[in-house]
Amino acid sequence: MTVTETPVRPYQHYVYAYPHKTAYRKLPGSPRLADLWAGESRAALSLYAHIPFCEVRCGFCNLFTRIGAPDGLTGRYLDALERQAIAVREALGDTAPVRFANAAFGGGTPTYLEAAELERLCDIAERHMGADLRAIPLSVEASPATATADRLAVLAERGTTRLSLGVQSFVEAEARAAVRPQRRADVETALSRVRDTGIPVLNIDLIYGIDGQTAASWRLSLDAALAWRPEEIYLYPLYVRPLTGLGRHLDPEVADRDWDEARLRRYREGRDHLLAHGYEQVSMRMFRRADAPPQGPDDYTCQTDGMIGLGCGARSYTSKVHYSFDYAVDMREIRAIIDDYAATEDFSRASVGRAVDEGEARRRHLLQSLLQAEGLPVADYRRRFGAEPYEDFPAELETLASRGWLADTGTELLRLTPEGLAHSDAIGPEFFSPGVRAAMADYELR
Secondary structure (H helix, E strand, O other): OOOOOOOOOOOOOOOOOOOOHHHOEEOOOOOEHHHHOOOOOOOOEEEEEEEOEEOOOOOOOOOOOEEOOOOOHHHHHHHHHHHHHHHHHHHHOOOOOOOEEEEEEEEOOHHHOOHHHHHHHHHHHHHHOOOOOOOOOEEEEEOHHHOOHHHHHHHHHOOOOEEEEEEEOOOHHHHHHOOOOOOHHHHHHHHHHHHHHOOOEEEEEEEEOOOOOOHHHHHHHHHHHHOOOOOEEEEEEOOOOOOOOOHHHOOOOOOOHHHHHHHHHHHHHHHHHHHHOOEEEOEOOEEEEOOOOOOOOOHHHHHOOOEEEEOOOOOEEOOOEEEEOOOOOOHHHHHHHHHHHHHOOOOOEOOEEEEOOHHHHHHHHHHHHHOEOOOEEHHHHHHHHOOOHHHHOHHHHHHHHHOOOEOOOOOOEEOEOHHHHHOHHHHHHHOOOHHHHHHHHHOOOO
16 A cells, blocks of 8 residues: 655744744743853844834734834833843943844834834944944835835934835735735835835835735736835745734634645745746745845844844844743733833843753754755854764655755755745744744643
């Protein structure tokens, strides 16, 4: 009897960081930041500031964000962010120079902040953290509704090199279906404003798999984006998570194979269309125009050791511990966490996180490199860990090879095939350690 392998579901888990936040727990003794950063390199840190506010919560969104900010909450939040920055910079100490290689403002929607508040955010990064925003790559996320001329002018003047606009769809019916109501005319106006600022890199986010989306409507959005010749385009598959607006209306136990196939078709159509129009594939999601100016490290490398996260939804990484604040998806829980953060006075300790041992560091390095189109040079892995990936992960790599997802590139390069890249969201979870899997399974979603 021939045993047929059950088809792998292609959309399981977007691995934008490892370990996932649902594997974080209370850290014993709430260690002092000064102790966590003792002996850590400060030569090329990444800085991330998280702004957890949006004008509307999209139906697919499971990000740590809330709708609106009543009663001066943005001001109180920035007060707390400033207190945190001062505490973090003090913890880093002066025994070695502190240098930042890149910075990013994300969310939420950073441009939910008014122009004067964006000025203050930049001041916090520069005056308290010591990040020279005009001398390093600075990426900022925005929505069409908040990409106003005064906000964009501040960002351009303060050194923003990349502006990522969350368009999702140029088709108004699809935007409504994703609970992201917007008029195409307003989106086009926002894009025009971004181009007028002269910010070097424009990224446009698009989503495939929206209810009612067809090959024709997907092509319409792709062409509408291409008309602006953005330096980058991200293609995101629609995920519907528990406790999000769309997720409340679905049975999470139903495995919708038809939807998987529809998303894979849209992905392949989008990939092929962008490749035919002069874009290079960087990862499953990221496509860069071939003549776009360099922006330093690609998206995955901001997750390497040496990350400073400011804000209640941000993560920080040392070589041995990842830490953050509490995490939730439900709106009421998020509001409570944001309020607690805004009222916090002492930011000298880490309360929630996860230790990262040598084995987890190897998994993290491998999967974050393997999920990039360029792949993992085995020499880099050998140099960093004194080991071979084939010896550390024989079963996982053999599984990829048996499915035709590993390219035939010899023994010195591990690279996914085009079909392997298409299944990145199935490949990533296969490298999760048993400990991380167990912690994620035990997490109580709230």
